[in-house]
Structure formats: structure tokens, C-alpha cells
Amino acid sequence: MKQHRSALRNARWRRLAPALAMGAVAALAVPAAAGADTTPTPPQYTAAATGKISGSLLSDIAGSAFVSKDGQFHWSNGDTPYDSNPAHHWARTFTNTDLGAVTAGIGSTTQLNQAPAYYADPNTICHQLDKDPTFPIPSPQQDDHCDVIGVWVDAQGTWHALLNDEYQFDPWQTKGANATIAEKVSTGHHNNRILLATSQDAGASWQYAGPALTSAWDDDQVIDATASPGQSYPFGNSGCRLFIDYSTGYFYITYNVKIYKKPASATLASWTEMARAPISGGMASGTWQKWRNGSWSEPGIGGIDGNVNPVGGLNVSYDPATDRIAWQGSGANASASYEAARVQADHLIVFADDAGNTYTANTLAHTIVNNATGQSAPDRTVGYHDAVTGQDMTLRAVDDRYENGVKVVTGGIYVTQTDPASGASQTVDLITNSAYYKDPVSNHLYLPAANNESAISYNAFSGKYRIVGYDGNVYETADLGDPNSWKVVGVMPAGSNGGYLTSLDNGSLTNQNVTGRSFLTISDLSGTVVDVEQTAGSGTAAVSSEYLPQDVTGDPVSQDSSYVLRVGGKAVTANRGPGLDGGNGAATAASGWKLVPVKDPRSADGDNSGFYRLVDPSTGKTLQVSGSTPAEQRAVDAVVAVGAQQADAQPLTATSLGTPGGSDQWYLQRVATSGTSLDGSATYRLVNRNSGLALQYVNERMRLEQQAPGDASQYVTLTLR
Numbered sequence: 184m185k186q187h188r189s190a191l192r193n194a195r196w197r198r199l200a201p202a203l204a205m206g207a208v209a210a211l212a213v214p215a216a217a218g219a220d221t222t223p224t225p226p227q228y229t230a231a232a233t234g235k236i237s238g239s240l241l242s243d244i245a246g247s248a249f250v251s252k253d254g255q256f257h258w259s260n261g262d263t264p265y266d267s268n269p270a271h272h273w274a275r276t277f278t279n280t281d282l283g284a285v286t287a288g289i290g291s292t293t294q295l296n297q298a299p300a301y302y303a304d305p306n307t308i309c310h311q312l313d314k315d316p317t318f319p320i321p322s323p324q325q326d327d328h329c330d331v332i333g334v335w336v337d338a339q340g341t342w343h344a345l346l347n348d349e350y351q352f353d354p355w356q357t358k359g360a361n362a363t364i365a366e367k368v369s370t371g372h373h374n375n376r377i378l379l380a381t382s383q384d385a386g387a388s389w390q391y392a393g394p395a396l397t398s399a400w401d402d403d404q405v406i407d408a409t410a411s412p413g414q415s416y417p418f419g420n421s422g423c424r425l426f427i428d429y430s431t432g433y434f435y436i437t438y439n440v441k442i443y444k445k446p447a448s449a450t451l452a453s454w455t456e457m458a459r460a461p462i463s464g465g466m467a468s469g470t471w472q473k474w475r476n477g478s479w480s481e482p483g484i485g486g487i488d489g490n491v492n493p494v495g496g497l498n499v500s501y502d503p504a505t506d507r508i509a510w511q512g513s514g515a516n517a518s519a520s521y522e523a524a525r526v527q528a529d530h531l532i533v534f535a536d537d538a539g540n541t542y543t544a545n546t547l548a549h550t551i552v553n554n555a556t557g558q559s560a561p562d563r564t565v566g567y568h569d570a571v572t573g574q575d576m577t578l579r580a581v582d583d584r585y586e587n588g589v590k591v592v593t594g595g596i597y598v599t600q601t602d603p604a605s606g607a608s609q610t611v612d613l614i615t616n617s618a619y620y621k622d623p624v625s626n627h628l629y630l631p632a633a634n635n636e637s638a639i640s641y642n643a644f645s646g647k648y649r650i651v652g653y654d655g656n657v658y659e660t661a662d663l664g665d666p667n668s669w670k671v672v673g674v675m676p677a678g679s680n681g682g683y684l685t686s687l688d689n690g691s692l693t694n695q696n697v698t699g700r701s702f703l704t705i706s707d708l709s710g711t712v713v714d715v716e717q718t719a720g721s722g723t724a725a726v727s728s729e730y731l732p733q734d735v736t737g738d739p740v741s742q743d744s745s746y747v748l749r750v751g752g753k754a755v756t757a758n759r760g761p762g763l764d765g766g767n768g769a770a771t772a773a774s775g776w777k778l779v780p781v782k783d784p785r786s787a788d789g790d791n792s793g794f795y796r797l798v799d800p801s802t803g804k805t806l807q808v809s810g811s812t813p814a815e816q817r818a819v820d821a822v823v824a825v826g827a828q829q830a831d832a833q834p835l836t837a838t839s840l841g842t843p844g845g846s847d848q849w850y851l852q853r854v855a856t857s858g859t860s861l862d863g864s865a866t867y868r869l870v871n872r873n874s875g876l877a878l879q880y881v882n883e884r885m886r887l888e889q890q891a892p893g894d895a896s897q898y899v900t901l902t903l904r
Contacts, residue, residue: 222575223606223724228657230676231701231716231785232835237286238710240277244330244347245424245638245683246707248282248695250874251385252340252889254810254818256693258285259344259386260707261300261330265352267365269301274308274331276386280813281692282705283840296386302327303364308380308389309348318393318468321404326352326364328373331380331389333425335434335466338819338889342386343466345395345423345436346378354406354416355446372448374406375419377438379468393468396420396438396458399487400503413506415451418443420488426639427696428648428663429868429877430852431859432892433459434466435663437637437652440488442501442508451618452508452523453634454490454499455652457666458483462892474666491666492658494600494632495572497521510620510631514571521620521629530615532596534578535626536567542578544596546614549580551596568603569627575601576628581612600630606724607656607671609633638686639663643850644700644717644783644793646730647861651704655680659727664859672720672727679713681706689714690781690794690832691873692843693817697850699792700727701785703835714835716785729791732778732851733865734901745775745800745904750869751896753880755806757799757825775800775904781848784834794848794872799825807847808871808887816846817874823885848872854898867899 240246242260250256261274278294279285285293299307302325309327312320328349335343351374353367377396380389394404400417402410411417422439435457442452457474460483464470471483474491476498481487490499497512508523526532530547533554541554542565551560563580577599584592593612598619601608609630613619620629635652642649642659650658650669657673687703688694701716720726731739734746748755754774777798780791797806804825810816829845851867868890869878876887877897891897 221723222601222603223720223722225606225656225671225724226673226718226720226726228673228676228679228718229716230679231714232837233678233714234712234835234837234840235286235710236282236705236707236712236840237289239289240286240707241710242275242330242683242707244332244707245636245685246705247332247334247344247425248685248687248693249334249336250693250817251336251342252819254812254814254816254821254874256281256285256814256817257334257386258282259331259334261332263300263302263328263330263349265328265368265371267303267368269299269304272299272301272307272328274298274300274386274389278385281843282687283692283842286840296384298331298382298386298388300329302329306388308346309350309378309391312391315391318391320394320397323351323405324364324367326350326368328368329378329380329391331386332423333436335425335427337465338891342382343392344380344382344389345425346380346391347421347423348376348378349373349421350376351406357446370447372446374401374404375421376404377420377423377436379466394484395460395468395471396423396436396473396483397485399481399485400501404485411445411503413503414445415442415503415506415508416445417441417501417503418448420456422634422636424636424638426663427462428641429462429890429892430641430861431664431855432462433663433859434462435459435639436471437491437635437639439634439636440490441634452499452501452631454631455492455635455637456488457491459664477667479664492632492669493667494602494630495569495574496667497572497629497631499631510629512571514569514573517570517625519571519622519625519627519629521622521627524619524621526613526615526617526619528615532613532619532628533626534565534621534628536565537570537627538567541626544578544580544613546595546617549582549594549596551578551580567627569625569629571622571625571627572629573602573604575603577601578628598628598630602671605671609654636684638684638704640686640688640696640698640702641852642699642727642793643697643852644729644791645727646732646853647727649686649698649702649727651675651680651686652684653680653682657727659725661862662858662860670725672725673717675704676713676715678711679704679715681711682708688872689785689834689841690792690844690848692832692840693873694875696875697852697870697872699794700729700783700790701792712835712840714785729793730853732867732901734903736903737865738903740778740901742777742779745777746901747774747904748776748797748869749900749902750878750885751880751898753885755878755885757802757804776806778901781831781844784832794850796828796847797849798828803828805829805847806849807845808874810846813843813873817871817876817887819876819887819889820881821874821876821887823878823887843873846871846873849878851899852877868897869899
């Protein structure tokens with residue numbers, strides 16, 4: 184397995200994730216910045232249970248959960264290590280009824296399709312991309328290492344995926360000008376881009392389908408001295424995650440942008456970026472746009488990379504000709520450009536507070552001295568508010584600390600940046616050679632947001648989008664079309680934000696596109712699975728709150744009331760036999776349904792999960808999907824019926840990933856009808872939890888169909904009887 188390609192791995196500063204910061208830094212009593220006595224504290228989510236996926240499922244990329252057109256569940260991953268053994272290079276697809284069954288059935292009931300992926304072998308995913316007849320792209324060494332990640336199944340049943348492509352290894356010839364390709368690959372230094380692929384045979388083979396995202400700072404996708412004449416170079420686009428947003432009709436990719444120091448891969452800067460493409464474009468090459476400076480304005484291929492959800496709303500810029508990396512923006516009566524800097528051999532950092540007092544911090548001696556008085560800062564601590572970013576900054580000198588002869592805290596200058604509005608914070612320990620950012624005019628410091636590799640899902644509980652990733656925060660937004668709108672609503676429990684992270688619905692064990700109040704995170708690097716339980720907030724901190732769907736009059740639905748359920752104007756009736764007929768839209772005595780919340784099994788207080796059963800009040804039977812197997816109940820065109828209430832999901836334990844609930848659990852997915860924001864929308868699809876398919880009247884029956892953006896025949900209304 185390759186070295187973990189996290190932005191945190193090679194960083195010259197040591198960033199403390201929130202869970203660690205709360206333990207190590209809080210134990211050192213790092214004081215809050217000025218005004219922080221009113222700073223809210225985001226709720227600390229908890230680990231309700233922890234388990235493991237089978238070691239056979241571990242890989243070099245985040246795993247992807249999806250359901251094919253025939254209702255089969257699949258888990259895909261990939262590995263293309265830095266060796267020359269073709270047997271070690273593959274893209275795998277595991278098939279069983281759900282992820283719990285996949286991991287329990289390794290070696291028995293779980294089926295495996297394995298596509299070869301060794302770059303030097305013909306007929307593999309990324310063999311000689313420069314000679315591809317349809318989408319030729321530069322591959323100067325024909326050494327492309329491609330991992331499959333993120334799968335979408337189109338209406339015809341074709342699988343579409345992203346490819347994380349590592350190529351052009353050892354671009355600055357650390358192994359010498361005459362090194363072999365194998366020797367170059369062994370360095371692990373490379374360029375990166377995000378490509379596309381398709382499969383027509385359930386993952387037994389993958390076919391390259393063109394580029395999705397490439398860097399603007401390369402020389403036509405090639406690292407060379409012409410494009411990067413200085414001491415830095417762009418790593419390209421990497422660390423991708425795919426989210427299929429049927430609410431707005433877009434695919435979204437979150438990905439990493441990194442700047443490295445020549446000649447190896449020491450990280451100078453790293454941040455998170457997004458791109459999107461209309462689902463109507465079929466996930467094709469050339470349909471993607473990157474987010475930059477507040478709009479989707481840059482082409483995916485060769486467009487300049489912007490940044491999303493930046494601290495203080497700043498925008499990043501990079502000039503490979505001068506090596507300049509800066510974060511720029513304006514705030515209350517001020518503007519600034521925070522330039523990349525590094526703690527030099529003298530160990531000194533000069534900075535200022537908001538009153539203009541200047542200080543010199545020594546990362547070796549662990550001191551902070553007021554330059555005007557020559558005296559040590561009280562408690563070796565300085566706090567100030569930055570009017571440009573709106574952040575509270577605290578710098579404290581910390582000594583090494585040992586317990587039983589073992590160093591448990593590394594001394595240095597600890598810099599904590601806190602958002603007084605949300606309470607979100609991050610801490611770095613600056614030591615000699617650490618990178619940091621400083622505005623040369625105000626001498627204020629700045630900590631950009633951590634590289635996140637974000638997993639996105641539609642949160643059925645809140646009716647918004649949930650984002651989790653490496654930085655340990657839980658974010659929400661009602662508008663993915665505005666990537667700067669993410670708000671911190673919680674902090675992940677320790678161990679739940681590991682490498683190659685995927686989130687998954689804990690009630691279906693099949694649906695990666697949706698989560699409820701509690702949810703699973705899965706690290707395909709370590710195999711750790713955590714059932715994350717949301718906890719209540721306090722004070723003024725933003726929290727994830729329950730969203731109640733509305734009926735046609737705008738009133739919140741109540742489980743004590745009956746509603747006429749119409750899909751595309753057709754009333755869903757419970758008296759038309761095994762396949763529910765929509766009739767002509769007229770309500771009958773059998774057209775009433777109660778929306779009964781499915782409780783969150785992790786909530787001690789009986790909180791709702793965000794999912795519902797639709798119950799016929801006259802019989803107590805539930806709306807569910809016909810079929811004798813889980814796959815049949817998840818297949819496109821499956822007929823919807825009524826029947827006795829089915830089982831609830833059994834949650835994760837230390838020895839089992841649990842079991843999914845029955846086909847009678849649904850969520851009312853909000854549809855953005857004006858722009859890309861879900862705020863204010865009371866338009867819904869009724870989506871089956873296990874399959875992600877929507878209820879629709881087709882061929883005189885209510886059936887499960889693939890969600891189709893803009894198709895009003897899938898829209899649901901609820902009318903009080």
C-alpha cells in the first residue's frame with residue numbers, strides 16, 4: 184500500500200485535529216482569545232460503536248458504496264502501489280446484499296470482480312493514455328497509476344467513475360536523469376489529475392473516458408521548468424470524492440490542491456476545492472466547472488483552482504514563476520494578503536496584535552517577548568482579533584512535556600485560530616522550518632483551512648447537506664452551489680475521520696448519498712468503522728436541527744395526521760392490489776397515509792432519524808417494495824406495494840457492521856426549485872432509503888425509478904385529509 188496521501192502527512196507544520204487539540208492543547212490550558220468568553224462551542228459528537236471492515240477491503244483510495252440498476256449492492260476500491268508487480272495493481276468491486284454482508288462474506292458469499300490496473304500492461308485502465316484514440320492526454324512517461332473512486336450508475340446501467348491518476352513520477356529527477364520508470368515510481372513523487380472511466384461488465388474491466396480535472400499551472404498537464412521555474416511546483420488535482428446531488432441536478436467533486444517544494448514532495452500549501460457538472464451531461468469529460476472566487480467560472484480541464492469554505496472568506500493565489508502563495512481578502516475596514524513564510528534557522532517569528540504591539544516569538548527557546556518593553560508576554564501568551572478574517576488568534580509558547588520519560592507534548596509556538604461566530608478552531612505548533620502565513624503590513628498570522636477530502640451526503644434529518652472529512656469538523660449547508668456556505672455544526676469523535684474516508688447510511692448499509700441523524704464513517708486505510716451519534720448543542724453554537732417536511736399548505740407534517748400522497752399528481756392508493764395504482768389523482772378512502780418517523784437507534788432520547796414509514800392507518804400496513812430478495816427490492820422498476828411492517832436496522836457492534844432495515848423506510852428529499860439552495864423549498868421526492876430510487880408512476884403502477892433532475896412526475900405533495 185502507498186504512503187497515505189493526506190495533506191497532513193508531509194506538512195512542515197503539525198496541525199492538531201480538533202479531537203487531539205481538545206485533549207493535548209486544552210490540557211495545556213491554552214487561553215482563549217479576546218472576547219472568547221462568548222464564543223460558542225460546537226457540540227462534540229460521540230462514537231456510539233466502533234467496528235472494522237474486513238482487511239480484504241482495505242485499499243489505497245476511499246471505498247465507494249453504490250447500487251446497480253438490478254439492485255445489487257457493490258463496494259469498490261483500488262490499489263496501484265509504487266512497485267512493479269502487476270498482481271498488486273487492481274480495481275476491485277465486491278458484491279453482496281449490503282456492506283455488512285460484504286465484509287462478513289469475504290471468502291464465501293461475497294463476489295469479487297477485479298480489473299487489472301498495472302500501468303505497463305495493455306488493456307488496463309490507464310495504459311498509454313497519450314495514445315488513446317478518443318481522449319489522448321499527455322503522459323510523458325506512460326506511468327499512470329489510476330485508482331477508481333466514486334461510482335454513478337446511469338439510466339442504461341453503465342457505471343461511471345472518477346479515476347485518481349498519479350503520473351509523471353520523479354519529475355525533478357531525484358533518481359537521476361537516467362533512472363528507469365520503476366526507479367522513478369519508487370520515489371512516490373508525482374503529478375496528479377482526475378480522470379473518468381466507465382464499466383459495462385460490473386467492474387470486471389474499466390475503460391478510460393477522458394479527463395475531468397487538470398491543473399492550470401502545469402505545461403499542458405506536464406510538470407517542467409517552463410511552467411515551474413522557481414523552487415515550487417503544483418501537485419495537480421487529487422484526493423477526490425464524488426457526490427451525486429439529485430436535489431439540484433449536479434455532480435460535485437471535492438478534491439485537493441497542493442503546492443510542493445522541489446525536488447521532492449514537501450508540502451508548501453494545501454487546500455480543498457470543488458468542481459461540478461450537470462447530471463444531464465452524463466458525467467462526461469468537458470462538462471466540469473471549477474469553483475473560483477465566488478463562481479463556477481473555470482473549466483475543469485486546465486482551469487485555475489480556487490478554494491472552498493476558506494477561513495475568513497479569503498481567496499488563495501499561487502504564482503509558480505515567483506513561488507508566491509498568498510491568501511487575500513477584506514474585512515471590517517481592512518484588507519490583507521497573508522503570504523507564505525517559514526520559520527528560519529534563527530527560530531524567530533515577528534507578529535503584532537490588533538493594537539499594533541509587536542512581539543517576537545522564539546520557537547526553540549519557547550518565548551514570546553514584547554518588542555517595545557523587552558518583557559515576556561504575560562503567561563507567554565498573546566491574543567488578538569483579526570478584523571480582516573474575523574478570527575480570534577492566540578499564540579502561546581509551550582515547553583516540551585514528558586511523562587515517564589516519553590515526550591507527550593512537543594514544545595513550540597502554538598497558534599490557535601478560533602471563529603467567534605461558530606466556535607470552530609484549529610491549532611498548529613510552529614517549530615523551526617514550519618510553514619505559516621503572515622500579512623506583511625499588519626504582521627497578523629493566518630491559518631488556512633485544513634485539507635479535508637470531504638465526504639458529502641444529503642442529511643435526511645436536517646434536510647441539508649452534511650460534509651465530513653479529515654479536519655474533524657461536521658459541516659452543513661443548504662446550498663452546495665455556494666461552497667463558501669458550509670457551517671460547523673459539530674466535532675467528530677476521535678478516530679472517526681481516518682484516511683480514505685467514506686460516510687454511509689447506518690440504516691441501509693448501501694446508500695452513500697444519504698445519511699440520517701447518526702451515520703457511519705469508514706476508513707479504507709485502517710478499516711475502522713464508527714457509528715457517529717449527533718449530540719445536542721448548547722448556547723449559541725450552530726447545530727444540526729430536525730427538518731419537518733411540509734404539506735401543501737406549508738404546515739409541518741405530523742405523524743398523528745393522515746395525508747393524501749400524490750406523486751406527479753397521482754394519488755397513491757392502498758387498495759389496488761400488489762402494485763399500487765396512481766389512479767387519476769383523485770383521493771379515495773384508501774388514499775390516506777401517516778408519516779411515522781423511524782427513530783434513531785443511537786439516540787437515548789428517542790430522536791427521529793430523518794427517515795419515515797408511510798402507514799395505511801386503516802390496516803397498519805406500510806408502503807414497501809415488492810421482491811423476494813434485497814436486490815429485487817432495490818432494482819429500477821421494482822413495484823411498490825403494502826405489507827406488514829418490516830424490521831428495523833440492527834446497529835453496528837464491535838463484531839458486526841449490523842444489518843439493514845427493510846424496504847419500507849423512505850425519506851422526503853428536498854428539491855431545489857430556484858437556483859441550488861434548498862432553503863425555503865417544499866418540493867420533494869419520496870426516495871427509498873435502501874436504493875436511493877424515487878417513487879414514480881410508470882406503466883400504471885407506482886415503482887422505483889432513477890431520480891431524474893427536473894422531472895416533475897417524481898415530485899411529491901402531501902395534502903391533509
